[in-house]
Amino acid sequence: MPRQAKAKVTPIWRKEARADHIYRVAAEIMCRKGYEATSMNDIAEAVGLTKAGMYHYIQGKEHLLFQIMSFAMDMVDENVIAPTREVADPEERLRALVQHHAGRIMEVGGQVTMLLEETWALTPAHRRIIRGRKREYFEIVRETLRQLASAGKLRAVDPTVATFSLFGMINWISRWYRRDGKIQKDVVLKDFTELAVCSVLKTPSLSGARKVRALSTR
Amino acid sequence: MPRQAKAKVTPIWRKEARADHIYRVAAEIMCRKGYEATSMNDIAEAVGLTKAGMYHYIQGKEHLLFQIMSFAMDMVDENVIAPTREVADPEERLRALVQHHAGRIMEVGGQVTMLLEETWALTPAHRRIIRGRKREYFEIVRETLRQLASAGKLRAVDPTVATFSLFGMINWISRWYRRDGKIQKDVVLKDFTELAVCSVLKTPSLSGARKVRALSTR
DNA sequence: GTAGAGAAACCTACCATCCGGTAGCTTATG
């Protein structure tokens, strides 16, 4: 029965593309059910292969998780860090970071954010890599807050605590935001950015808000 | 080998007390490793019994989780909601809620906060109970923010979004705060409360800050 | 064009291990 379909479809699938497809499906399932609760059979079934057949393309469950996490961090690098790297003013940069990250979580379905918390399931080597990339991102935000502190714009709080607090707000979005929820997406994003920025800044300038909001319009 | 020790100790342990001990140990392990990753053998070993022997006191793995979650929610009711219920001024109440909850997470080891996110592992009936209790707490915070909005003290943001944002900040503490960390506990608590309150309030009054800080001194 | 070799794709069947949970026996207590 699957034969017929595959005979037509297979030729246009290169090995690499098929592996990518498996990653995609695995990400969807693991994000929904969590790493431990997802079995290789679940993934194989969803991808239309046997478990053994799937192992022809991938290397194992843990490696699957590592690939998904790496991809998620690529997204952060590409869609959050890169577009804000050139912003000179720390206040504008902070606002852009929050807005891009929160927006990304809301658009792409933030489930992967929760998967990123399951680093304990990785091998020590892989865990070190992922934690390193997370730390890099953390340091960018903390450094921005330190610059704001130097400029006298930060509240009288420890920049490290403030950074953790920000990440808490942002990462938690994936636990409550639903695209089909009552509140409009852009309202949530606007309000959320306001909350995040105002939590750490003494007196946020309105001009900065307007600039970045325009920047993110597509 | 265990015989010897147990022969002495057992008499002073009533059945109920021993069950409590199992709950305690189970909570510690499950908080550290997560629900799925914790096996009944792990718990039994840590408690000094066989898996089968342990089943003489408890009813099953899921029931164990439910008990732990219920206990955690009891803590919230007792140490966060109850002491702030009588606070009339919404701004003071908000500050007290944040301070008590954050302080509790930092003292008692916030790991249980993370366990509380694993409601998917509960039976539907148990899940409904725990989610109901969580929702009650959520509504208390949201209602407080609504009162602040009526008083014109809330920022121009949706109270629901603001509530979720606050819970994100608070619940995330358990993921980064370490009692043996570099920053002093009371500094973290003070800064964190400041961040949380200022995130939602237009112009927090300093008097309120001082009052509550005095209130929480023990 | 086609026969056939070799490789890639993929499946069936199975492995050892662990899971939560239980039956039934033995031991200690009172």
Next chain:
DNA sequence: CATAAGCTACCGGATGGTAGGTTTCTCTAC
């Protein structure tokens, strides 16, 4: 002797992973 406490030994099932075979595609040789 009765009861509670706690053990050994096991259950059925699910797990991640693999060995080895079968099918299908692709490329070459003639």
